[in-house]
Amino acid sequence: MGETLMTENVCPLCGHREGSLLYQIRNYAIVRCRSCDLIHVSPVPSTEETSAFYQGLASKPRPGSLRGFKYRFLVWLMGRMTGLRGELLEIGCAQGDLGMVLKRSKRWRYHGIDLEPSLLSVAKKKGLEVSYGGIEDQKFDDETFSAVVMWHVLEHLPRPMETLLEVFRVTRKKGVLLVGTPNIEHRRARAQGPRWKYIGPPGHLSYFTPATLRKMVESAGFKVSFVYGHILKTHMTLVAKKT
Numbered sequence: 126m127g128e129t130l131m132t133e134n135v136c137p138l139c140g141h142r143e144g145s146l147l148y149q150i151r152n153y154a155i156v157r158c159r160s161c162d163l164i165h166v167s168p169v170p171s172t173e174e175t176s177a178f179y180q181g182l183a184s185k186p187r188p189g190s191l192r193g194f195k196y197r198f199l200v201w202l203m204g205r206m207t208g209l210r211g212e213l214l215e216i217g218c219a220q221g222d223l224g225m226v227l228k229r230s231k232r233w234r235y236h237g238i239d240l241e242p243s244l245l246s247v248a249k250k251k252g253l254e255v256s257y258g259g260i261e262d263q264k265f266d267d268e269t270f271s272a273v274v275m276w277h278v279l280e281h282l283p284r285p286m287e288t289l290l291e292v293f294r295v296t297r298k299k300g301v302l303l304v305g306t307p308n309i310e311h312r313r314a315r316a317q318g319p320r321w322k323y324i325g326p327p328g329h330l331s332y333f334t335p336a337t338l339r340k341m342v343e344s345a346g347f348k349v350s351f352v353y354g355h356i357l358k359t360h361m362t363l364v365a366k367k368t
């Protein structure tokens with residue numbers, strides 16, 4: 126256990142201020158919350174720092190780890206879980222890979238949101254319904270969506286708990302939430318420490334274990350069906366329901 130730090134920002138999951146220092150990367154401390162174990166960055170980078178960082182990456186298609194078979198499997202799974210056709214929201218839709226798969230499925234009406242205009246314009250050209258901004262900017266009505274997908278989004282957010290509460294509000298009863306994020310318990314993360322490729326402020330701000338991911342999603346009100354995370358898997362997948 127590293128030294129105890131009073132963190133400059135409160136823990137995004139539980140609001141506690143004390144963390145054990147795991148790594149120091151430039152001016153960012155990576156700490157483990159002493160109360161809930163969430164690993165997070167302190168301080169949270171300023172908007173200027175994050176926009177400069179994301180501008181450097183802008184317009185490159187984001188790697189779709191959710192292509193082909195995986196997408197089709199997830200679409201099948203969500204259909205099974207909700208038993209509904211309905212509205213599906215993808216937060217962080219990038220160039221719209223999931224939207225294209227759903228177009229063929231005809232089961233879901235797709236809506237994507239993202240913060241990168243050049244990727245959104247690629248998605249628009251494919252005929253997808255997408256809009257700019259975070260979920261807080263959209264002013265969706267209560268219980269609009271039967272499914273919400275956040276694929277490699279949660280770890281980037283400065284206020285992930287607030288975002289999940291908003292996701293809960295816009296999800297219909299019996300609707301599902303699907304989250305994908307790197308797993309900090311992966312054996313390579315343990316072996317490589319601060320050199321692990323997913324440790325990267327100001328891009329990644331929260332680092333989840335299966336337990337802390339479950340805790341955060343449950344704190345937002347969802348009932349977690351399962352977290353598929355394993356020390357041999359770099360990424361984990363969580364499926365939750367609004368009961």
Ligand SMILES: [Zn+2]
Nearest residue numbers: 136139158161
């Ligand atoms: Zn905490």
